[in-house]
Amino acid sequence: MSLSSKDINLILNFLNEDTCGSSLTFEQISAQFQHNISKSDYLRVGNALVLLLQNRDLIPTPQQRLIILFLFNDMYKSEQQSIHMNPFAPVFISILQNNNGENLSTQKHFHWFISPVTQHERWFVKTLINNNNNNKDLMKKTPNQILQTGLPATKDDNGKEELKEKIQERLQQLPVLGQCHLSAVIDDPEVNYYGFDTLIGGPRHRSNDSRQTIERLLSNNAMEQTIHPEFLRLVPPLHECTIDELVWLSPIDYDPTLFTWDSTMCIANTINHEIRQLMDKAYQGALNLQQQQKLLDELDNDQTLVYHIGLVPSKLPVLVENSPLISIQCLLKLISSNQMTEYLSSLLNMDMSLHSMEVVNRLSTSMELPQEFLHLYISTCIKTCEETKDKYLQNRFVRLVSVFIQSLIRNKVIDI
Structure with missing residues (x-):
């Protein structure tokens, strides 16, 4: 300048x-x-x-x-x-x-x-x-x-x-x-x-x-x-191609079945991005019905999507409290995951609530949960009822646990 x-x-x-x-x-x-x-x-x-x-x-x-x-x-x-x-x-x-x-x-x-x-x-x-x-x-x-x-x-x-x-x-x-x-x-x-x-x-x-x-x-x-001196580059000599190379560069017998164009190549996966954004909102609070249905539909359409939305065991308790239906759907998709035991442990260690019991109840009717997990979860619920000092809240917890156990017995998930 x-x-x-x-x-x-x-x-x-x-x-x-x-x-x-x-x-x-x-x-x-x-x-x-x-x-x-x-x-x-x-x-x-x-x-x-x-x-x-x-x-x-x-x-x-x-x-x-x-x-x-x-x-x-x-x-x-x-x-x-x-x-x-x-x-x-x-x-x-x-x-x-x-x-x-x-x-x-x-x-x-x-x-x-x-x-x-x-x-x-x-x-x-x-x-x-x-x-x-x-x-x-x-x-x-x-x-x-x-x-x-x-x-x-x-x-x-x-x-x-x-x-x-x-x-x-x-x-x-x-x-x-x-x-x-x-x-x-x-x-x-x-x-x-x-x-x-x-x-x-x-x-x-x-x-x-x-x-x-x-x-x-x-x-x-x-x-x-x-x-200043110019940096000159010599023109490279022409490459002497063999007959085979010429056949490859200019194929004579072109068979369209040998080559298939990947139409998804270099196209951004906007669906995954939208789902991750919805999941981030679900960690922060409850989703509206439209957002919740959008998430459930995409999880049904793509069986592997649940592995790419950032759901780790440590985030499961928050998701259970904010969106129990989405939690159930995600856990059902993660049955074959090698981290399924960690997800169940996260459920077991979270505070007892209506949503957590709802998730466990729905899982027990949709898949075979380990009996040890069910017994430990029931024991945790009973212990929570015993340790609650507030009488009103204690009575409410007792009713919830009673209904939960009745549902398990009625569905023959646990033996009497």
Whole structure:
């Protein structure tokens, strides 16, 4: 995405060749930058600044470059745990290269090609990445004051090699082709070679031209346009097929009976989904007559559906209390299940109620229940009657158990 006109104007005001050296301190630049540009736009703005830094004819003064280098550090100083996590840390490494001891290939390895800088700019970057107490002093100075500061007599390269190694480790995680991109914007190596500045308007005219050029580049998203090698794939050769393979690819004697299309393939089973939704409602409360009948009909139509609706022994007591008819139908379908004993145990351990006795009674008339289960269930019911303290509730339980036992005797489910 290209930069907005508001962001472009802010950058150009910071980098105004006539005023950038003395109009604002770095502290004021930081405050204005953070106030006008959101954090989500930092990376795009940073890429635009890299483009300017790579083209020396657009920002010819060291004051402009000091502001750009400061913004690289200022954008991510509160978020990074270490300087190597800054997305623009490779720029700092390019600045810190020793012109005498390191050649251009090292800079290309870091994918940044930065024009030569002054000793003051290199010292400024060292101070920024070392994050020492000098940073507080730098914040209160203007770029001109930095350039007028005396340089230290000794070189301090502490941490540079370690920073290079950490950046190389990060770059190795990127795809190889991703590291081969070059900027699509290239500066003119012959600027001023023929003295055009003196012929056409002088430095002021050059400044206006640079401003217009920067505006066009940043508004057209030039910072994300790159030149990169294309990943070419050779056209694979034609496969030489044997006679048998040709017969298979283009069958001559086509017998439609050999192949049958599965019409149910890739079709969503909406019935199972609807039934599972109804079962979830049944666990939470009683269903209405229409929903209950829908469930019973689908269970009758598909004998295996009961295994796919999520009914486990632990959920049976809730289903019995809310929908005893559905519980009976499901248990009858689960007769052959290897978990039938667990379902009966769940019935045996639940609290005695009219619905639970109704389920056991209906099961006893529809299938042969184990006598041991029936005796234990009756014993549990009698024990519940004995332990109930409320006389009214106790009398009600006794009547229910009596009717239940009479029904079992009448249907010859148990012997007297």
